[in-house]
Amino acid sequence: MSLHRESLWTGPERRRQLTLLLGDALIVILSTILAVLVRRMLFEGASLTEVQLWPLPSGAYSLLFTFLFALYIFDQYNLARDMSDRTNAAVLFLATFIGMALAAFISFFLRGLQLGRVVVLVQWPLAFIGLYFWRRLFHVYLLRFTRPKRVLLVVDNPVEKGIEAEISERPLGDYEVVGTFMITDLRNKQDDGNWELVDEEGRTLEQVVRDEEVNVLVFSARAGIPPQYLEQAIDWKFDGIGVYDAANFYGAMTGRVPIETIDARWILTYLS
Incomplete structure (x- = not known):
């Protein structure tokens, strides 16, 4: 992965x-x-x-x-x-x-x-x-002349998908929302226990990240995330892809918290 x-x-x-x-x-x-x-x-x-x-x-x-x-x-x-x-x-x-x-x-x-x-x-x-x-x-x-970071929202229900329109209207500085990954299915190709998140178009999350050149993943769908994705999030951090909890990320975008200080502590909570 x-x-x-x-x-x-x-x-x-x-x-x-x-x-x-x-x-x-x-x-x-x-x-x-x-x-x-x-x-x-x-x-x-x-x-x-x-x-x-x-x-x-x-x-x-x-x-x-x-x-x-x-x-x-x-x-x-x-x-x-x-x-x-x-x-x-x-x-x-x-x-x-x-x-x-x-x-x-x-x-x-x-x-x-x-x-x-x-x-x-x-x-x-x-x-x-x-x-x-x-x-x-x-x-x-x-x-100002540098390319902004590309943000992908990962959600698992239509209500959360509507957040994209609201977030896109906010001034994000070095960040821009490129879309929403709506989880519609889990796929296990090799029967090895490693499930893939799939959207309504049949694309996996990894495929979307590559195609859209995503720099930041914002997870709002905690309940539907397979355990190995939580582990993979740490690898993503070292691959240069920021992985954030939605609540903290939204707080950062509204100016309550400096966005550089947001990390994936919630992921460590799931792994502990």
């Missing part, structure tokens, strides 16, 4: 994260170069031709590492909460401060990674400003 899909490590989510990470790293490097330039020209009186900007001093790499580590923690915090722009900025400010403090702390023990107090203190606000506008540009503008 395995579905050939992009994994979580190579799929669109990871490509987005890698793009964001590369942008963060570039901002940190550029802010470090500018900080070195400020120190040499304003505090040491060197001319522009006398300033050597490349290769970077070894301490710049400790800044890069600590900033990216702190930003990772920031992303995990932000992922689990629905925060305003002002709160996001405050948490980002804290993350960059932690990155700067960690780099300064490391320099006390590894002498070769020292950058100087002026460089560290100048680089911190430059990095914060650059990261703030880069991340705002990325999330507000660049993600």
Whole structure:
């Protein structure tokens, strides 16, 4: 029952994260170069031709590492909460401060990674400003041009099937409803105890997921789901296909819960 899909490590989510990470790293490097330039020209009186900007001093790499580590923690915090722009900025400010403090702390023990107090203190606000506008540009503008995730609703009665029209009218951001899989039959082709969910057109759920390039499955038909589908849901998660409980998913779409935090805990309840 395995579905050939992009994994979580190579799929669109990871490509987005890698793009964001590369942008963060570039901002940190550029802010470090500018900080070195400020120190040499304003505090040491060197001319522009006398300033050597490349290769970077070894301490710049400790800044890069600590900033990216702190930003990772920031992303995990932000992922689990629905925060305003002002709160996001405050948490980002804290993350960059932690990155700067960690780099300064490391320099006390590894002498070769020292950058100087002026460089560290100048680089911190430059990095914060650059990261703030880069991340705002990325999330507000660049993600608009990405393909939305395709949602398939899995139901087992006509009443629930009518939910599709209501859900389709809601603004879903990166999500779009591609249809409803109405369970009308169970099929056991090989008599091995593994049943397949079949819709009114005779298509299996796996076939619909492949044909429609579905990224998200929302189950509302718990009573009619064979046990192996609950187990398969975990494999689907690792194949890059989100599997959600309908009640939680609808709550996320109405803004009560950040959609990224919804998982398949109800599946684990069925398996326990």
